[in-house]
Amino acid sequence: MNLIAANTIGARPGMRVKVQVETRELLVGSTVVYILPIVFFVGGYYMGWSLGPSIGLAGQAGGIIGAFAALVASFPAVRYLTARLSKKSAMVQISGPAGPEV
Secondary structure (H helix, E strand, C coil): CCCCCECCCCCCCCCCEEEEECHHHHHHHHHHHHHHHHHHHHHHHHHHHHHHHHHCCCHHHHHHHHHHHHHHHHHHHHHHHHHHHHHHCCCEEEEEECCCCC
């Protein structure tokens, strides 16, 4: 596995190390990746359902189209937010040398 981490202990390439993920960073990242698309999907369904009749679609069809359109629109939003969050702070840091259990 390859990942970019804050090297606070001076580890060199080839060394086995433990990595640590802050709980807050893990929760924020998980929310962005998993919850945001669901929120977009449900919001898109509601908007499509309520606005569908004004553009000639039955409520259900408008809702389905709106849900999937919003889901697709959530992907760039997720990419933007994850890129912004990763620049803001180191999500992973090296916490020490790996023990024999690794």
